[in-house]
Amino acid sequence: MCGVFGVWGHPEAANLTYLGLHALQHRGQESAGIASTDRERLYAHRVMGLVQAGFSSRELGELKGDAAIGHVRYSTAGTSHLKNAQPLAVDYASGSIALGHNGNLTNHDALRAELEAAGSIFQSGTDTETIIHLFARSKMAGVEDRLVDALRKVEGAYSLLLLSERKMIAVRDPMGIRPLVLGKMRRGDREVALVASEPTSFDLIGGEMVRDVRPGEVLVFDDEGMRSFFPFEQKTRAMCLFEYVYFARPDANLEGASVYEVRKELGRRLAEEHPLPAGADDGIVVPVPDSGVPAAIGFAEASGLSFQMGLIRSHYVGRTFIEPQDSIRHFGVRLKLNPNRAVLQNKRVIVVDDSVVRGTTSRKIVKMIRDAGAKEVHVRVSSPPTKWPCFYGIATPTREELIASSQSTAEITAYLEADSVGYLSLGALTGACDTVQGVPSRQSKYCHACFSGEYPVPIPSAPAHRLRLVG
Ligand code: AMP
Secondary structure (H helix, E strand, O other): OEEEEEEEOOOOHHHHHHHHHHOOHHHOOOEEEEEEEOOOOEEEEEEEOOHHHHOOHHHHHHOOOOEEEEEEEOOOOOOOOHHHOOOEEEEEOOEEEEEEEEOOEOOHHHHHHHHHHOOOOOOOOOOHHHHHHHHHHOOOOOHHHHHHHHHOOOOEOOEEEEEEOOOEEEEEOOOOOOOOEEEEEEEOOEEEEEEEOOOHHHHHOOOEEEEEOOOOOEEEEEOOEEEEEOOOOOOOOOEEHHHHHHHOOOOOEEOOEEHHHHHHHHHHHHHHHOOOOOOOOOOEEEEOOOOOHHHHHHHHHHHOOEEOOOEEEOOOOOOHHHOOOHHHHHHHHHHHEEEOHHHHOOOEEEEEEOOOOOOHHHHHHHHHHHHOOOOEEEEEEOOOOOOOOOOOOOOOOOHHHOHHHHOOHHHHHHHHOOOEEEEOOHHHHHHHHHHHHOOOOOOOOEEOHHHHOOOOOOOOOOOOOOOOOOO
8 A cells, every 4th residue: 555645836845745655654665765856856755664654854845846746655566665665756758757656556467567578677676667658658649648548558456646847747537446535735826836645634734625526537736726626437436445444544434424434434434233242231332443433432332331542552563464474463462562451451341443353363362362361352353354465455365365365253162262243234334335435325336346246347366576775
């Protein structure tokens, strides 16, 4: 998963982008980058690791100009290496461009093979570079026409930002799989345009959300202002449900719905679908922080049980799932969470988390809670069983590693050593999103491939083996 942020028309564009990326850090912690323009040329800086660690005032000062785009990344295509960090910035026949992309292209292996056969030499392992090559080879004249021409050939998920010397362009794929929002802020009597993966990044810099970028929409920012057009064939919407379940920040608003309210509603519906057995009304509801907190609040509200912080999270550890190495991830659970014995002892505990992927985290959590003296541990998950990998920009393990792809809920209960396990149904999940969005149920469409195996865009064949740089 990744995050993008862009500013058009502010003399401190790079500084604002740095701050915006800060607020999007949860979307990717492997690498970060910013590219800016002073209308004459592009400047770019990319680093491995967190935004805060990678940019000093010297680098930010060198990122000149009044427009900038930024990117935070964790790898879904390509390895964790600086060559794959974004924005990718290149020179082509008529100038320079920088490109930052959130999502995954499903036909990029085929396109890359075609481009390589025609002589293209790829510098990175990312699918994003495919767009760059298609752009550079396009016979169209202007930057926006070249970009649209390139994007007509790609399939899959993309919310992206392109920066040239004189334009910033934002595009969301025709299904709107990944989020992208338009914002603004004032500077004197002028309006500054902002674009980001999530609107929370606007709050930090005193900006405000205008609206979601629409599926298939292209927004061009230049000296003439902002233009919007829809050059692609219209498709059925397929916004990623996992953004609501886990990925986006709870204080974000996506497609007219507060992510926090959606998650609380998921918890309420989970309590209706999977209450505790009769007579267990002395139970306590414990969230797995931070991702399980809003759903646990909803669960506690609907069940009338008390909400307790039975697990305490260290705030000096990021999203442990994102750690590419298995050994670190396993250790990570202990590093991140500690049981609060005073709360858990002798209690029936309903532990609420947003998702179970491999099951390794939940298994450790159940043991931790039991070891702290709980008499029963009931696991409640505010999403359906994750059975299928994502090919549209969320890093998921292979199908074999997804515990629910091969095991029933009874088997998962045994593996987790829990007293019971209850997953939210897909109908309740989409219903909750629709309710909070304020649309009649089943009106809006979502991508639920990870739960249902129904992929809205055909999925790619096995990826090709590629050169691997180490160190
Ligand atoms: P596990 O079942 O051990 O694989 O880990 C599941 C936990 O990781 C869940 O509780 C989520 O909070 C978190 N999680 C789920 N999917 C992702 C993802 N794609 N990227 C990062 N974290 C995730």
